[in-house]
Amino acid sequence: MDIQLHISTDEQAISPICDFTHSWCLSCGLSENEATKFTIAVCELITDIILFAYPKKSVGFFDLTFRQTLSDIELIASEVGEPFDPDKHRYDPQRALHDNDFEGAGFRVIRRFTDDFLFINRGKEGKEFRLQKKINVKDIDELIELSRAKKPKEPKQKALPITYDIHQITPADAEDIAKLIYRTYDYSYTKEELYFPKKIEKTLLGKEKLGVITRSDKGKALGYFAILQKEDSNIAEVGEAVVSPSYRRQGIMSGMMEHLIKVAREHHLLALFGKAVTIHPVSQRVNQKFGFKTTGVMLLETNNVIFKGFDEDYPQPVSVVIDVLPLHPNNHKDLYLPEKHAYILLETYSLLDIPVTAKHDKSYKLADKSEAELQINYADSTALIVVEKYGPDFSSVLQEMLQSLIDQENPNVIYLDLPLENEATPSQFNKLEGLGFIYCGLAPFFHNESDYLRLQKICMPFDLNLVNVHSDFGQHIKSYITDEYSQHT
Structure with missing residues (x-):
């Protein structure tokens, strides 16, 4: 979920924005060192906007969007101040050393302390700056190779007949969902967030996904299927699905899909889509x-x-x-x-x-x-x-x-x-x-x-x-x- 701020060009706004940015970076999973670097980059950018974007106005306004995924964070700054070309303001170490002219140093710091920095001139819509930083999650490919190297190849598992029920998921199911993903795919599932019960719980509390879980008559989790609601439209993506290998070919996946379609209709979604x-x-x-x-x-x-x-x-x-x-x-x-x-x-x-x-x-x-x-x-x-x-x-x-x-x-x-x-x-x-x-x-x-x-x-x-x-x-x-x-x- 995006966090959006509309801010005036008042110098007193710089400090609280930087404090918020640092706390936000830590909550997203950056280390203390990387959070500090990203905050410095953000501070450089908003300082430039506040001091230089609106030279002929006593007060201007700009927007900040804080965006998070499991693998990266992004800050988007949008303003409609004076046009400028960043290529005309490049940092020159010799000029700084001999003439005490540090023009362009702020952008150099921003590029050094972020993984990606993008500037877009949007004409009458103003200018947009995007700062991105990767979150260091354990490399999935490496974990797969480790699991392949350490584990002997398992024989094909025979389906075990069982009775089961399908229920709509709740935050209390988060740990079982993560275990289902791991037991089925080791660390090869493409959506890394499903290995983090707290992240699953957060999305369920935030109503970002609708899903079902299949349990045996003894309560064992056998399968999971979810649709992810789009933020900008009343539709949802069929995005996450798993059935424990021992219980496949018993209609569990089909039953969950039918249940999900029913749930989607009950929530008055216009459509489902899949990629x-x-x-x-x-x-x-x-x-x-x-x-x-x-x-x-x-x-x-x-x-x-x-x-x-x-x-x-x-x-x-x-x-x-x-x-x-x-x-x-x-x-x-x-x-x-x-x-x-x-x-x-x-x-x-x-x-x-x-x-x-x-x-x-x-x-x-x-x-x-x-x-x-x-x-x-x-x-x-x-x-x-x-x-x-x-x-x-x-x-x-x-x-x-x-x-x-x-x-x-x-x-x-x-x-x-x-x-x-x-x-x-x-x-x-x-x-x-x-x-x-x-x-x-x-x-x-x-x-x-x-x-x-x-x-x-x-x-x-x-x-x-x-x-x-x-x-x-x-x-x-x-x-x-x-x-x-x-x-x-």
């Missing part, structure tokens, strides 16, 4: 069995997938298919579809049984300035830009964001979500020509209960033949993407 990996078809088949429909293929989506049974490393980041299950009958929608992708989008809506009329409005009105949210996944080397409003500066703002990401982050892929309920989308889509975006798919209900066209810009060489898609329509989307990609390369 099924394309390295093998198993998870895709499970989704298709329960009525999920493939709406897109996200190329190079994750670096952090480990699969038992594969003798060789997968040679590229793993792609995923987007599978969606609407949970209630859908009302008719009037949408503004870019002509280039209108046909495949209409095919996708038909597959989802969502009635749609494609509209065109050449008399649309732009916002005063563009608004777009940037989400960076540092662990997977991906970024997502979600367009909220189009302004006259849309093309320049987007190009500046792309250039900043490519120059400073070197991502594998950049995704772009365009709102299909905005009448300006078809014409603004045409301004993307030459930027290297290709089709990804339909993202229904993904932000603020609204539908988005997801595009993707591939930033590294890769082999599309290694992307295995199970469903017929998923293969149709892959073929469509392949044609577009070949044209761009």
Whole structure:
């Protein structure tokens, strides 16, 4: 969950912000030394903003967002003060030594005390600074190798017949969930937070996930399955699932999925979605069995997938298919579809049984300035830009964001979500020509209960033949993407 602060440019704010930052870093899992370094970096940044961003105003305001995952922390500072170019203010040791001129020293400290520092000029939306620091969790790959080296290969376990019940999870189940994950996967499960009972308990208390646990008649935990609710829309991702090896092939997974779908409907969620990996078809088949429909293929989506049974490393980041299950009958929608992708989008809506009329409005009105949210996944080397409003500066703002990401982050892929309920989308889509975006798919209900066209810009060489898609329509989307990609390369 993000922590957001709106702060005035009063020098008295510096000390309490730094105190809060240090405490927050420690609570997120940084050591005392690393927390101090990150706090110094934050202090340098906000001091520069407070002292120099608004020279002609007695009082200005800026925003801070504190964001945490298990593997890293991030601070995002946004302000609308005077424009400036950080490349024009680089630190020169000789100038500092001989002329006592320390210009640019603050940015040098920030880069030294963080793992990643990104500056983005967002035009009329001002400027954005992102400071990121990795949290030193024991390397999962190392633990896997240790477990393989120390443990003899276990014989295949025979399923034990048993009676069981499925219950909705509570915070009291946190330790059993962590034990289930460990006993089933050792330390190879991709979501490291599931090895920390306190973190599981925290998410359950915060209502961030809905889930079920399967227990035997004696109370033993046999399986766990959860959906993770999106912060910006009333949908949830089918994200975590495990059944103890000794009790597989007894309908436990199917029973939990059916129960979860029922729970999701009771909580009035609009839809469930899953990201099924394309390295093998198993998870895709499970989704298709329960009525999920493939709406897109996200190329190079994750670096952090480990699969038992594969003798060789997968040679590229793993792609995923987007599978969606609407949970209630859908009302008719009037949408503004870019002509280039209108046909495949209409095919996708038909597959989802969502009635749609494609509209065109050449008399649309732009916002005063563009608004777009940037989400960076540092662990997977991906970024997502979600367009909220189009302004006259849309093309320049987007190009500046792309250039900043490519120059400073070197991502594998950049995704772009365009709102299909905005009448300006078809014409603004045409301004993307030459930027290297290709089709990804339909993202229904993904932000603020609204539908988005997801595009993707591939930033590294890769082999599309290694992307295995199970469903017929998923293969149709892959073929469509392949044609577009070949044209761009």
